[in-house]
Amino acid sequence: MPAERVAMRQAREIIRLKFSAGVSTREIGRRLGLAPSTVRETLNRLASAGLVWPLPEGMGDTELEAALYANRRSKRGHRRHPEPDWPAVQRDLKRKHVTLLIVWDEYIAANPGGYSYSRFCELYRGFESKLSPTMRQTHAAGERLFVDYAGDGVPVVVDRLTGEIRNAQIFVAVLGASSFTFAHAGWTQALPDWIDAHVRALEAIGGVPHLLVPDNTKTAVIKACLYDPQVNRTYAEMAVHYDTAILPARPRRPRDKAKVEQAVLIVERWLLGRLRHRIFYSLADVNAAIAELVTQLNEVCPIRRLGVTRRQLLEQIDRPALKLLPTEPYEFSEWRGCRVGIDYHIEVAAHYYSVPHRFARAEVDARLTARTVEIFLKGERIAAHLRGAGNHKHTTITEHMPSSHRRYAGWTIERIRADARLIGPATAALCELILEQRPHPEQGFRACLGVVRLARPYGAERLEAAAERAIDIGARTYGSVKSILDNHLDRRSAQKRATDGTPILHPNIRGPRYYN
Structure with a gap:
């Protein structure tokens, strides 16, 4: 049974007691609570490493550990095999249904006699601990899209004459598994710009995640609640259109959206730092510059410690798990x-x-x-x-x-005038008089409509004669014309008209009523 590995604090004390104080191996083990074999193993490693007391000045625990255990071999002799590709292991674990045990089985199949499962897990946890806190969160492929606005905007000159400046708001979206990042500038954080930015983000990703994770901004969440938040109706309708769901972060729980918080920080440093000396005169110019820089972020710059770009992770991990985009984009409502x-x-x-x-x-x-x-x-x-x-x-x-x-829906003043002209010139003239003598033409609408409809029961010829009679006697109402027809007054001879039969209408012409 090999001796256990000691902490560097204990290793330093073993060396000091042995070479400085001359204490025996058994007594050192008793003082430090270690087995004598462990003490002897440590001293042997010290000799193999060529170290003497006192240790070289400035040698820290990391350097001491590397010197003592550089050649340590496990009982399975795993050092005969290459180190696992931990970034590849980390990417595989993001895939649905993949576990460390499955990855280890594949590793052992390719490297017989390699690391034991417990050692494999220990080494992977050591690799994982060196990643950023955001990366250590578990994000399944294609599951979540985190969305938020950057704290600072991009200044835009909206009036070249006055120099008026307006800040463009930067919307940020990031996929949980691949960290693929999207950014877009809009004038406000209001609902129309919020929905438009989502539509553009999904188009840039080329698919739909299973969940959208916003914070509790009032644009997205009408009523924040830990258990049952109330989502804006338009936002919920957009989610239904794309066959996804909305899961707002818990109130006052920033770690629920640590992924997008980190993405916002990256975007602010990557974009705003590089755009600080540029002057923009339109929102289109801002978005063109943002698109160029975000493309570099996703497709050129690899993620530290993983060695691959966000675009590559998107295609390898998220793409197979994303839902298809609908045929038509969502129309804001x-x-x-x-x-x-x-x-x-x-x-x-x-x-x-x-x-x-x-x-x-x-x-x-x-x-x-x-x-x-x-x-x-x-x-x-x-x-x-x-x-x-x-x-x-x-x-x-x-x-x-x-x-x-x-019954009255299709009637208009113009239609009444046209129908009156079809009956005859006198009827048309009477309707014009009725319309002109009212304070507003529409006030005479029904009277004219009634006059025109008298042609149905009495005929157009009699109505035309009755209209002439009404003009002669100064009658300007529907009731007067109907009374003329009912009493057959239209059949009495009237004064001679102009040769063309058209009534002469003029305010300076006195009618027969003047002489009565």
């Missing part, structure tokens, strides 16, 4: 709660949109995109419209109107 008015319309962004009239006064949700407005009641879509301008006008679908309103 906003949700707004509304109440339907008594006129079965809702107001959204200074425009009015109709819903079926039976939903008047109901509480509904409106989903707004750049092109459409969709209206939902308890999760069921009840109306959809093309988005209109914010001009306080109405967009109404005929089918949404009650039958009593539908």
Whole structure:
């Protein structure tokens, strides 16, 4: 049985007691609580290393250990075989279902008589302990994408005349397993820029992770909670579109997103340090510079201690585990709660949109995109419209109107004028008089509509004669024209008109009523 390996503090004491104080081997073991064989083994190693007391000045514990145990061999003689490729082992362990035991089995198959499993694990833990704390976290391939904003922005000159400067906000996303990093600049950290940055990040990665891990920013999380955080509805809808899920970090638990914190630090040093002397005049220029530097970070610079680039890790580890991107990217939408008015319309962004009239006064949700407005009641879509301008006008679908309103839906002042002209010049002239004599033309809309519709029961010829009679006597209402027709006054002879039969309308011409 070989002697146990002693700590360097004990090794120094063994050497001092033996050569400085002349203490026996057995007594040294008794004083230090070591077996005599261990003491003898240490002294033999000292002699093999060619060291004498006092030890060379400046020799630390690391150098002493290297000298004493440089030629140590295990009972399995593993030094006859090459050292395992620990970075490759570390990459393999990120793959789903891969364990240290599986990797060790493969190592022994390739190197019979190599390290025992316990020694293999011990050496791997020693390698792992030298990595950064972020790298020591366990991240399965394709599982998590961490997202956050950098603390500092990039100054952009937005007005060359005044020199006004505005900070562009830098969005950062990093994959847990491969550390593949994405960065993009936007003007704000508001919801539209937040969603747009996510869409761009997923396109840059070329796939979809199983989880998105933001912090508890109000843009993403409406209500932070350790057990059941409430995620913004638009953000959740985007996650559904990409078939992924959102897992916000726990409140006040920065270690939950240590990966992105480290990535933010790297981005700030890698980007902001290199861009500090450049002057930008547009957001496009900023993003072009960021894209160039991030490409270098991912594809040129290898990760320290692993010896491979982030792009290589992405293709080797994350890519096979990522979900496919959907055919179409997510289109940004906003949700707004509304109440339907008594006129079965809702107001959204200074425009009015109709819903079926039976939903008047109901509480509904409106989903707004750049092109459409969709209206939902308890999760069921009840109306959809093309988005209109914010001009306080109405967009109404005929089918949404009650039958009593539908009868008037297709009528306009221009249509009434056109139909009146088809009946005859007198009818057209009467309608013009009705419209002109009201403070607002639309106030005479229904009177003219009633006059034109009298052609159905009485015929166009009689209505034309009645219109001439109404103009002669100064009647300007629907009731007067109908009374003329009901009493057959349209059949009485009227004053002679101009040769073309068109009524002469002029404010300075006195009608027959003046002489009565």
